[in-house]
Amino acid sequence: MRKKILVVDDEPSISMLIAFNLKLAGYDVRCVSDGEAVFDMLKPFRPDLIVLDLMLPKMDGIQVCRELRKQNNAVPIIMLTALQDVTDRIAGLDNGADDYLTKPFSPQELISRIQAILRRVHSLPGSTVDTAFDIGRLNVRVEQREVQIDGKCVDLTPKEFELLLFLCRHKGKVLSRQQLLHGVWDYHFLGDTRIVDVHISHLRDKIEKNARTPEYIMTVRNVGYKLNGPHIADGSLA
Known part of the structure; x- marks a missing residue:
């Protein structure tokens, strides 16, 4: 169709x-x-x-x-x-x-x-063996495209969900803005990486208790971002 x-x-x-x-x-x-x-x-x-x-x-x-x-x-x-x-x-x-x-x-x-x-x-649905990521208070269900904080659903735009999922799949790794552009937007944004910063800011507003002192999405100065948190469940529900 x-x-x-x-x-x-x-x-x-x-x-x-x-x-x-x-x-x-x-x-x-x-x-x-x-x-x-x-x-x-x-x-x-x-x-x-x-x-x-x-x-x-x-x-x-x-x-x-x-x-x-x-x-x-x-x-x-x-x-x-x-x-x-x-x-x-x-x-x-x-x-x-x-x-x-x-x-x-x-x-x-x-x-x-x-x-x-x-x-x-x-x-995204069914395209990966990962079905769930559980990181402390944060729970991501891939096939359902569902995100919860403390058991409560969080409304994310499609791009916010994809960005969070990409961070989950690379938990603990420092990702440059260009890597995030290529991995989430599937192209290089002609050197303009502000689109990444804006979406990171939106994600923090929705999943962090305090966006100024984030628990999950950390800024690595002059490089990019990484996702912190307890152990992620690999391909299964915790």
């Missing part, structure tokens, strides 16, 4: 270009031109991924991201922005976007990003 991509951009020429190339790549594509229309398409179309422009009428991309995540909708989002300011790109990530591209971009680059995200999202 073809994967479904919802393209949200108020510039018809851009929407048409994106849709044309995505259809050539084998995707089922629908286009809307404002933020509110996204929510009208969720049930009838059920997109596997949303390509979302930042600057939109009615609701901008940040508001759309925020509302989707507020509704616990974990659909992957790639944010498009014409703005060069790093703070604008980070704002998208802060509000739930999984990735971003700055205009102008090549259609093939967008397709590569989409393929990487969908490959990660849909290959």
Whole structure:
């Protein structure tokens, strides 16, 4: 079955270009031109991924991201922005976007990003012998894509879950930001590793008692991050 991509951009020429190339790549594509229309398409179309422009009428991309995540909708989002300011790109990530591209971009680059995200999202269940990771108060169930702290479920976006899972699989090892980009995002991010820092910050906010003095995700200065904690259950429930 073809994967479904919802393209949200108020510039018809851009929407048409994106849709044309995505259809050539084998995707089922629908286009809307404002933020509110996204929510009208969720049930009838059920997109596997949303390509979302930042600057939109009615609701901008940040508001759309925020509302989707507020509704616990974990659909992957790639944010498009014409703005060069790093703070604008980070704002998208802060509000739930999984990735971003700055205009102008090549259609093939967008397709590569989409393929990487969908490959990660849909290959995790059953793709590894590891079924559970138990690290102190933190419990990760792979096939269920479920994370618990002290027995209570924690809502993570798909990318946050993949990042935590990657850290679990490399517990105790220091991982550079580039290693995390390659392992979790499945590509090199052209030297911009801030996307890793933003997602690490989100994870800490959700799983740590105090994000400023983390128990699990430790920063290794000038290198990257590592996951600390008691023994991980190897491939079985503790």
